[in-house]
């Protein structure tokens with residue numbers, strides 16, 4: 001419990017860094033230089049300004065120097081990243097899996113906020129991420145002690161005629177997940193280019209690689225469902241008009257988190273019912 005709280009604190013610090021990434025990466029600026037400054041008075045922020053959440057609350061969301069309002073997003077990203085880290089710790093426990101999941105979740109969360117604010121999924125993030133995720137498929141097969149999760153359904157589908165080691169199955173699952181999620185989004189983009197951005201197609205490939213098959217299908221169709229429901233709510237409530245473009249990456253990232261954290265348990269329960 002104490003370790004989980006400590007990991008959440010690490011999450012808050014990472015969230016503070018994600019704020020810099022979100023502000024600078026889409027504009028093509030370096031995330032390391034220069035140090036963070038107040039956008040209103042240009043005063044360089046000192047270490048005590050950079051303590052996540054606490055400094056924001058202590059200053060009531062205003063710059064120490066000029067009193068300009070600090071965007072609420074800054075503290076929201078810090079707090080939500082802390083929560084995300086706590087959930088990941090609870091799910092994975094310490095180890096290589098936790099570090100991998102933490103890395104990818106942080107990256108996906110930054111993409112969520114960037115798309116929400118700027119309506120883009122920047123190539124400079126998503127393309128290298130796809131390359132790393134592809135390169136990591138064999139690496140993950142070697143490094144991680146494989147566990148059966150939703151991959152188990154893939155083995156059921158393949159049947160005993162295609163015997164695979166747990167590692168082989170995990171790797172096949174990831175490659176197929178990436179290809180199929182990419183294919184589904186590419187098809188939608190080709191048929192209705194206005195409904196879907198090219199960035200969403202690339203993000204879908206990344207998400208598919210990370211979740212693997214069949215979990216990727218749950219993430220993809222879950223995101224359509226979630227996007228549809230939110231879209232209808234926004235239309236009915238008058239927040240969005242018929243022509244308003246609604247960013248799609250947030251839905252895909254949220255359902256990916258859901259798949260990462262909860263689908264394995266669901267599938268194991270289902271398989272247990274099937275054979276139990």
Ligand SMILES: [Zn+2]
Pocket residue numbers: 038039040041042043063064065066067068
């Ligand atoms: Zn200021």
